Amino acid sequence: MKEEWKEKIVRATQCSRCHEILDQRILSVYDHEVICMMCKKREEERPDYDDASKDMIRQCLVDTERQYGDPGGFCYHHFYPYTR
Numbered sequence: 747m748k749e750e751w752k753e754k755i756v757r758a759t760q761c762s763r764c765h766e767i768l769d770q771r772i773l774s775v776y777d778h779e780v781i782c783m784m785c786k787k788r789e790e791e792r793p794d795y796d797d798a799s800k801d802m803i804r805q806c807l808v809d810t811e812r813q814y815g816d817p818g819g820f821c822y823h824h825f826y827p828y829t830r
């Protein structure tokens with residue numbers, strides 16, 4: 747099975763929010779877009795971030811049957827940055 751999310755996170759060159767050139771990158775729990783660490787920080791400050799994360803984790807388990815702590819999984823990179 748081809749993992750499209752991986753392609754997306756590897757190929758992204760710019761943050762989808764602020765258009766900064768990406769070094770470390772991470773996925774948004776809101777829309778699964780590839781964003782920079784600064785935008786992630788801003789996302790984490792949103793009052794609904796915890797709820798959004800929980801929903802994301804639940805959905806991820808259903809979709810991928812992988813725990814979010816699995817480093818090979820889609821969910822993992824919503825919480826841990828991906829570095830090339």
Ligand SMILES: [Zn+2]
Nearest residue numbers: 761764782785
């Ligand atoms: Zn950004």
